[in-house]
Amino acid sequence: MKMKFSKVKWLSIYLVVMIVVTCSGGNICMATEDSGTATTGAVTIYVTDDSKDIIVTPGTTTYISVPVKSNTYCQINKISLITKDTPFTLNGSIELLKEGTQNPVKDISNIQHYLTFSIDTSETAKNGTYEVNASFLCKDNYEETLFTTTLLETIKIKVTGEKTKASLSITDIECQQGMEPGDTTDLTFQLNNLGTMAAENVKVTVEGFADDGVLPGSEGTTQKITKIEGSGNYTVSFPIRVSANAVTGSKALTISVEYKAASTDTDKSTETTSTYVEVKGKTTASDTAKTLKLLVSDVKQNPSVPVAGESLQVSFNLKNINTKDVYSITITPTNLSATNFSPVQSEPYQFVKKIKAGESVTVSNALKVSDQVVEGLNQIEYAITYKDASGTEYSDTVKVFVINVKNPEEETAGVPKLIISDYSTGDEDLKAGQTFTFAFDIHNTHSNLSANNIKVTLSSDENTFAITEGSNSFYLSSIKAGETQHKEIELRVKADCVTKAYPLKIQFEYEYEGMKIPEDAVSSGLTVSETLNLQVMENSRPTVSNIVVGTYDQPMTNTPCGMMFDFYNMGKSILYNVTARIESSDFVATQETVFIGNVEAGAGNSHEMEVTPLVENVDAVGTLIVTYEDSNGNSYEIPTEFTAYIQSVTTIDDPGMFDPGMFDNSGEAKKPIVKVWIFVIIDVVLFLFGMFIVRKVIISLYKRKLRRAEEREL
Template structure:
């Protein structure tokens, strides 16, 4: 029945189409008037990441269109469109004619990109065909679409992190899952690990691991073998997982996430550390260093095949020269808790500069399984080099500076003379002296020569230099600076010479000048964190004009980070002065506090002065009225270094500290200041002689940290011995500082012979004391013992039998009663 109905409907529609075709041929329309419309237009809503089958109603207007070719244009949209197909309701096969009076539609699939944004996107259907008169027809139909929601972008995360063995020197398996928390698929995903300075390295060969595309909410497991190096530090370490993938548009995106792994120390591994070291005191360039190291195994097992080498950075013409010809010095195996001494044959280069020299040593050893361990060691021996600074420049001193006249006048002449002394151990050749940083408003050379040629200045020699000058009429009053530059074969430098008490009234009859004529602090040493009174004077140098409405401000900022080094503790850093007359001086005091963590440095303190005077004219550029001068002063601040030595103990493993016998001095060192103490060195002085070198190198001690040291000493006196722990260190300015701690301990005297000992006796044949004689002869003692036994046995037998009979008799009496 259903098949017959379907055949009937098909035949009816075919007849209707044929009738329409005949009628259409009888009345042809002009080709240019033929087009298509959407009889039921609507906005189609599409969803990102989905494919939708779109059906667009279509009807011809003006005439039917035969053999239509329909092309979809999705340019400028986030769509991918399939080939459109023309269909008629009730007919399964595609149609080849667009009719005027039938319900037809264009069908195609639209695939929306996952990254599509919210908006309206038109799709153009371009239609090409022919009309009944074989006229070509070109028309288009616009399909309006809309996206109302967006998908969250792909976001890869690391989850479910697990790892097994975290012992240093072992292998570890790291497992985690990569999950896409977004709604868009992450494509072409790669995983890489950045191990940084964690002490862990990859146990696999591929740097980037390819992972499949990760769809939304999907998890992909990752398993990686990792090797923990023997040099890794125990505790919390961080590695970074980098997840690189591409979006649908091909854009590279990287997500990163840290994984925290707590490494455990290998309690069964060897551990070689540098104990003490000694070298030739006051060693000079060209001499042998005489370096002897003590290397101790603090680990639980033997260190096998240890070898020591000097790092290449410490070898050279300006450092040290090896006195051995192998790449490294082989050492014997070091058992647990054992210590060995190693001599490192080095010579100080003749061209080495004075001061602390960095000497890097590389220590390599193995455990029983062949795992390699590395222990780099850096020490800082001090090298003597007279007359040459640590940076290699000769030491030149300018002294005995004189100026004539003592109060030079603007427009007049001036002679500056000084002594130049070569304190180096080497002579200077081709020495030239000239003026630098000159301007037309300060000093004017009298001679036209660009420099004064001195020639040779031998080591230790002094040369008197005189320079004639003329003062500019515009030179400022008071203090001025003359910069003297000098050069020699191999280097150059400069020095600033102050020129004092310059007087200038020329061309400034109506403008006063205010200067800071004097300033000081009420404490001798300004330590970081201390409070002090800053006293200063402001002077009007003009001879006839007064300064009025004066505002004076004080500010002190660090030139390194622009932080306030000096702050006012009370009130404001500015104050007002109504008037300073010609030649008058105004004094003021501000209570300032130095920054608590300031390093040692000469910090600038700026005094800013704003003022007016009679007859002043407005600034032609800004229109403001007033003058402003700034004077930069300097105050030396000393960092608040607080080294402390405590718990000083003198003891001996034998029990008592005895004169002439080895003992141990132990102490703890604390840095209770705010700055790092660099190159800390400890020595012992007083009634003790050190047996293990003159010094103990502690190294750098950070603020708030501590260290300990032990010295092996021999007491020199009996009774109450006095000693001093001497600590030398460098502050943040590189200057050497000294801290001492006194201690005392009781020392026993040396062992002596017993005064009652008889010197005349023969120590090789000593008298043996005679034993006491027996009371009875042996035979008499034996006879007495036999007699006692013969009497004791029968008596004892008789007593026992009597007791037994009395007990039986008693029982019989009880039975018959």
């Protein structure tokens, strides 16, 4: 019977194995003999829902989740993203998630899964739809072989909001004129980014410094700027000074800007412009002995704002800075057609018969401004020829600059620009944790075009300046050309701010007449921003309390005693180098200053210093002064007044009050009550009696225990 059961058992096992092999045979991925890798015909991984558009913008990172399934179960060893010929780069890893779970899985079946990954879109990506795919390295569960398959259909990703490369322009050049040797000033100008990409690694250089003119100040000749955001601007300031050896005249300075127009660019773009500084210097005989020189000074233009298509009068003084007279002076404007100026007369040159040493003549030219003139700074070049008394001929070339040129046609073709023309934070300093009213004026600098549908957004790093109520954005319907609108918003300064300047960014998004409508719905028109640096003072809240003179007993005159006090930092920032001292005519401190150290925000402790009262039987008065520094090293003092009653030292003035017999140790020693041997016998008897009693008690307890044991047995 046992043998039959064994045969039945083995037969059952054989049938089960055959059934399993037969049922699963259709899903086995067969391997080819020559390559050792499995064919992919049996496994198909496909996207289950491609109805949702995947939209990304240049220069951003986007998280993407794609629903996928497989026609059969398959283990996944590795997943790769195929991004060839696309502006995308995989950021991190690509993972496969099972529906309803957040942990990555290593297999896929006909149950809903999600292919998740993040991609970085290049800042220079063009608008359009791009296709990416995923490659799966799968494992055959039966033959332990590997094979590769891809998604049945590609993943389509649409790029919108194409950006334009950064393009910097140099505008609003300002510098004090007519300075004398030793004078200092700032050469300031603005860099405007006309593109929507950020200009990176910006290097600004000013050249043209010389010992006979202008010299650089503390900032040197070069400044570096990390980044100028798209459609943003940056104000640059170079300190300059007039050399002690400066010679009167116009000193030309060249401003050069070098930058990366896009983060992916390998070459740098440049922008260059020139300006001039009028200097009133000195002239020496040794300087002019080498050659005869004529100096141009006091350049004037009428009108002060020349307009394209209208007339312009340019005049200047031509001074003979030599020790000799010069003769037959001819002044001729050259290359006018290239500078967009044309002479009103057919013979624009001027002739001067003689200029005596040290004297000047005024030269004036009537010109017409071309319709194609460039706005801002322009220049006119003059060729000057002259002779000395011996007939030797000299020649020189000078440049005269024409500033503030306006071209209405060029403005019409431009765009309106919104700027913060003025702002205020109130009369008091901004302190951490407090609220203030931020008032500012928004000005449209364009002379013809209005800015419409304006969205204004205020933001700051780490929410340093937070809106107390409502949203940080508001809307304006329109700001007409040349007009200004005033706004006020209540802000709160972050409580843990330390003393320094914090940036407040104000961004404008707006439209204007004639602007090109964006191709995508994501863009909202032109975006520009300004950043204001607001100085914030940290809100230190040190507290001194519980000043007690005489820590352990009543203070007495001329007797050192302890003085305890509590010091706590109730603010949100660290207090540095805290010390304590007293100022008083009633007390003197053993140690002039007690060093407490740095006190963290919210921390504190009790401290003690030793003082000696100098008065008696009165309320002594003193001032405890605690000194600390903030994060910028600024020192502050907290004076706290205290009082304490001082007793006089008790002295024995009446000799009768003292009884010498009170402390008399003389006399015989008292006799004992009993003798020593009797005391010893008594102790021995008491000991033996105690031992007997204890033995008796122990035997009694033991017998009681035995009786109870016998009773339990019965």
